[in-house]
Amino acid sequence: MHIHNLSQKNSVLNTFISEVRNVNIQKDRMRFRRNIERIGEILGYEMSKILNYKSVSVETPLGTSSVQVLENDIVLCSVLRAGVPLHNGLLNYFDTAENAFISAYRHHEQNSENFEIIVEYLACPNLENKTLILADPMLATGQSMVCAFEALKPYGTPKEIHLVSVIGAQEGIDYVEKHFDKTTHLWIATVDEKLNNKGYIVPGLGDAGDLSFGEKLQH
């Protein structure tokens, strides 16, 4: 897998990451969502540098300009619900993309820290020969990303796959690496060291779904 960890270079991306992590700033839900969206825009922009382009002629009021424009057939799939602001950020740049949505949540056994991932909802176009972008802001154990990909398989074989995430734990990245083809790209804003015993990324940012949309009752 090709791993692109964008926080390794200084850029304004790291300011946005610091704000989504910051326990005071992240309480502003609108700012949290907007920061995740802005991170999605930056990850999408960086990814766009290795996609395919074709030359087109554009008529301007003063003449003709030859420009290289994106030619990939993109399907943008995100994992509900925390994936929604990241999806919006990517869609701001890949504005003609087709879209897919998949739900995944952690189902905890009673009084236990063990959980399994339940995939219930999936809406997806044909993926055959397309460029699949699979987005989820948190890559903790990596199970949601892998379960989502398994559920997408009946929809066709993509030509290329790009995984997009905001914060990953090394353990989750290793797990994902085992389950995806080595040609897959992972575009990630930053990588943290570990998971706690509840499967949360440390230091991470907390619960991305709750920070975006409010707390949900546990199943």
Ligand SMILES: O=P(O)(O)OC[C@H]1O[C@H](OP(=O)(O)OP(=O)(O)O)[C@H](O)[C@@H]1O
């Ligand atoms: O790598 P994993 O261990 O699978 O964990 C990551 C998952 O956890 C978060 O979703 P969550 O279960 O909190 O659902 P939510 O978006 O509804 O809050 C996140 O958006 C991922 O889907």
Ligand SMILES: O=c1cc[nH]c(=O)[nH]1
């Ligand atoms: O750290 C984590 C792990 C899973 N889901 C989150 O929202 N945060």
Ligand SMILES: [Mg+2]
């Ligand atoms: Mg959540």
